Amino acid sequence: MEIIHLSAECYPIAKVGGLGDVVGALPKYQNKLGHVAKVVMPAYQTRFMQENEFEVVYDGWSKLGFQNFPVRIFREKTNKLGFDLFLVHIAGLMDREKVYGYDDDTERFLAYQIAVLDWMSQWEHTPDVIHCHDHHTGLVPFMAAYCQQFNKLKKVPTILTIHNAQYQGQFGWDKLHYIPPFDLWKAGQLEWRGAINPLASAIKCAWRVTTVSPSYLDEISFNANGLEQLFARERGKSVGILNGIDNDVWNPTTDPMLEKQYAIRTVENGKKANKDMLCRVFELDPDKPLFTFIGRLVGEKGADLLPDIFYRTLIEGNGEINVLVLGSGDPQVEGRLAQLKHAFPGNYNAYIGYNEQLSHQIYAGADFLLMPSRVEPCGLNQMYALRYGTIPVVRRIGGLKDTVVDIGDEGFGICHDQTSVWDVCHAIGRANELYTDKKKMKEIRKFIMQLDHSWDRAAQEYIDLYQI
Ligand code: ADP
Ligand code: GLC
Numbered sequence: 001m002e003i004i005h006l007s008a009e010c011y012p013i014a015k016v017g018g019l020g021d022v023v024g025a026l027p028k029y030q031n032k033l034g035h036v037a038k039v040v041m042p043a044y045q046t047r048f049m050q051e052n053e054f055e056v057v058y059d060g061w062s063k064l065g066f067q068n069f070p071v072r073i074f075r076e077k078t079n080k081l082g083f084d085l086f087l088v089h090i091a092g093l094m095d096r097e098k099v100y101g102y103d104d105d106t107e108r109f110l111a112y113q114i115a116v117l118d119w120m121s122q123w124e125h126t127p128d129v130i131h132c133h134d135h136h137t138g139l140v141p142f143m144a145a146y147c148q149q150f151n152k153l154k155k156v157p158t159i160l161t162i163h164n165a166q167y168q169g170q171f172g173w174d175k176l177h178y179i180p181p182f183d184l185w186k187a188g189q190l191e192w193r194g195a196i197n198p199l200a201s202a203i204k205c206a207w208r209v210t211t212v213s214p215s216y217l218d219e220i221s222f223n224a225n226g227l228e229q230l231f232a233r234e235r236g237k238s239v240g241i242l243n244g245i246d247n248d249v250w251n252p253t254t255d256p257m258l259e260k261q262y263a264i265r266t267v268e269n270g271k272k273a274n275k276d277m278l279c280r281v282f283e284l285d286p287d288k289p290l291f292t293f294i295g296r297l298v299g300e301k302g303a304d305l306l307p308d309i310f311y312r313t314l315i316e317g318n319g320e321i322n323v324l325v326l327g328s329g330d331p332q333v334e335g336r337l338a339q340l341k342h343a344f345p346g347n348y349n350a351y352i353g354y355n356e357q358l359s360h361q362i363y364a365g366a367d368f369l370l371m372p373s374r375v376e377p378c379g380l381n382q383m384y385a386l387r388y389g390t391i392p393v394v395r396r397i398g399g400l401k402d403t404v405v406d407i408g409d410e411g412f413g414i415c416h417d418q419t420s421v422w423d424v425c426h427a428i429g430r431a432n433e434l435y436t437d438k439k440k441m442k443e444i445r446k447f448i449m450q451l452d453h454s455w456d457r458a459a460q461e462y463i464d465l466y467q468i
Contacts, residue, residue: 001128001466003030003037006116008109008136010041011249013048013085014099015356017296018243018380019163022212023133025246028082029459036084042094042112043074043087053077057086060122062115064107065178069093071115088115106171109136109198110178117143121152129466131159132206135169138198139179141205142189146182157468160206161241164377165224165231166300168192168199193226200227203234207468212378213399214240223375241462242402243378244455245387250363252388252449257360264449267389268442274365282349284322289435291321291393291428292366294359294381297329297337302372302395302419307336309372309424314344316425321432324366325350326358363388367441368431374419376400382413383453389445391434393427395419403453407434412448 009015011024027037043049054074062071069090076085089095093108102108117140120127130153132140141158144150172195179190192200203209211217217240221232231238248254252270253263259277262270272286279286291313297303310323325337327350337350351358363369369385371394378399382392386403393414394400405411407430414431416423435441 001035001463003027003035003129003131003466004120004127005037005039005131005133006113006137006140007039007041007133008099010039010085012081013041013087014044014046016099018378019133021246021380022163022243024081025244025249025455026459026462028246029244029455030463031083032456033459033463035463038084038086040073040086040088040116042108043089044099045095045097049087054087058119058122060115060118062111062118063180064111064114065175069111069115071119073115073119088112088119090115106169106175107178109169110139113137113140113143114180116140117147117150117153121150126153126156129157129159131161131462131466132202133161134163135167135199135202138169138202139190140202141207142186142201143180143182145205146186146189147180148182149180157207157466158202158205159208159210159462159466160202161210161212162199162203162220162377163212164300164375165199165220165227166375168197168225168227170195170197170200172196192230200230203227203230207237208465209234209238210462210465211238211240213242213402215401216240216377216398219398239465241458241465242399243380243383244458245380245383245453247387247454250360250384250387252364255360255364257357258364259361262364264389264446267445267449271364271367271389271445274361275367276365278324278361278365279322282324282351283346284324284349285346288320288322288347289367289432290324290365291368291370291431292324292326292362292390293370294326294362295371297327297333299330300373300375302374302424303327303329303333305372305419305421305424306333307340308421309428310337310340310348311343312421312425313428314347317432319347321347321428323348324362325352326355326362328353363390366390367435368393368414368428370424370428371395371400372416372419372424373397373400379403386412386448386451386453389449391431391441391444391448393424393431395423407444412444412451
């Protein structure tokens with residue numbers, strides 16, 4: 001099958017969170033199964049763009065509202081990512097450093113989607129599937145089905161994968177003219193609660209909808225930032241497919257970003273070397289358990305509670321634990337987390353910002369990884385932690401519920417029910433107690449490192465789903 005993945009992010013070209021990891025891995029694993037999976041994403045001004053070689057495969061014009069704009073599509077020449085990568089260059093709109101966060105994001109992602117459909121309409125053949133990821137590509141199923149100029153793609157099956165239903169990309173009807181001509185009586189397919197809502201439109205128009213874990217599919221009928229009823233209605237064509245991880249990138253035996261690489265057999269020494277390095281750099285005590293948080297500092301991740309959680313744990317713990325945070329996001333949370341450094345020197349430190357290498361080193365060097373998420377459609381961090389022998393401490397929600405089993409239920413992690421200071425502190429207390437049992441810690445580390453969360457399984461599940 002020829003599968004075209006459309007996404008705003010793809011590791012290592014541009015990554016903000018887990019969406020990038022997924023789109024950087026899933027196509028590779030689909031190709032390994034004998035299919036032809038390709039990624040078509042915007043060309044941002046990133047290092048990848050400057051450091052790699054490309055050939056131009058398309059030069060054309062598209063139209064956004066009354067404005068014509070030139071489009072150039074590049075193909076990465078070497079296929080070194082394990083899939084064909086196409087970058088859609090739109091001068092003035094896409095060639096910027098950040099992926100999101102601009103006032104004209106609506107125009108940017110609409111222009112990208114229209115340009116891609118214009119290009120694909122000119123191919124001699126049609127692909128077998130167009131696989132859209134999140135709301136930035138959410139108008140593709142509608143436009144492919146109903147816009148006259150994309151008639152050629154009308155019959156191509158479209159799949160929507162929802163990585164996060166909190167973000168929907170809605171905009172007002174005053175921008176309707178951006179969408180290429182279609183029979184106006186179809187306009188209802190764009191609409192949700194009085195606005196044009198790309199995620200809602202994709203849920204309505206895509207041939208199949210997937211969520212990134214089975215539990216998240218259950219949860220969104222009750223909690224989906226206003227889309228609950230729509231999910232309940234479209235449940236019949238929806239399925240939850242748990243994400244995998246890229247075992248080539250996230251492999252402690254070969255990971256070039258680590259201080260010391262290690263395997264299951266050498267996990268104790270390996271983790272110690274990585275922890276010692278982190279403790280040296282961040283002035284922490286290597287003899288104490290190291291708790292960590294890695295992620296976007298936003299409400300969904302429970303990040304607003306972290307300062308209180310750490311304050312309380314560090315006061316009550318009498319200096320018995322270490323905490324290291326890596327994250328960026330809400331400036332207020334960033335500020336509070338940075339300030340805590342002065343309150344607990346030697347026990348607490350934080351790196352405010354994005355740092356891919358440091359994230360690998362922390363997965364390797366930490367003893368416990370905290371994920372007190374309010375919403376977690378899948379979560380990749382806990383799966384990386386498992387692969388690196390780090391015990392996850394997670395709230396029972398979404399993908400966390402599907403991947404972590406509590407030690408009290410003969411499992412290997414620590415789970416709690418609520419995103420509250422009390423619940424998380426209690427869970428940290430349980431982890432701390434576990435840490436004193438060296439034999440059990442060793443057993444768990446060896447056990448979790450051999451759990452298989454690779455993409456092999458899920459890549460096939462998607463292929464099965466495409467055979468509509
Ligand atoms: P989400 O996509 O909701 O942010 P995931 O758990 O699916 O959550 O994926 C997060 C990804 O982003 C992981 O690869 C994680 O290591 C990475 N990440 C998040 N914040 C940072 C950061 N500050 N520095 C480096 N990597 C980060
Ligand atoms: C989203 C979700 C996260 C998921 C990721 C990849 O960003 O918040 O839970 O793991 O997408 O699917």
